[in-house]
Amino acid sequence: MKTPMIFTAIALAGLVGLIPLAAYSAHDDVPDPAQIARGAKAWAQQCGRCHNIRSPSELTDEEWLVSTTHMRVRGNIPGNVIRDIQAFLRSSNKKE
Template sequence: MKTYKIFGIATAVIGILTVFTLGSCSTEQVTAYKNKSGAQLWGENCIRCHNTPSPAAYNDTDWTTIEMHMRIRANLSKEQSEKVFDFIRSAN
């Protein structure tokens, strides 16, 4: 029973966090977030697991394959992965 209580509390905390962040962000903040550059997202997202990769590590074709792999593996949103990999290809 204690197990389920803890699980329920954790789920509730995540729900509250979601509602809190939804309610606390202004239109300007959302716009700024939506306008983040690929370079910025590249710096923020890749290091959540590993170092930011060098754009020169692979060619553009390979990056397209890796884009699909990483979008699914790291559970990135479509807009995140598109911006990150468009940046990588442009810097390659």
């Protein structure tokens, strides 16, 4: 019973002690240039930790949003860094 209690305490700290359920839905915002620049750098750094860097044109904006959220969890990448990467990808796939 000891380990579940420890885990429960830690999980509660994560749920209550920190900012809970920050449901960002800023996907429709037009990314600003500074965010795009940060995202381009993070894109190269974070993806290359495990595999080759793929072209932004390989997927649509929607697919990238899901894919990068998946990578946020798998790669333990902070949420703000993922939003920068998403801004970069949306900007890269922007229709002129």
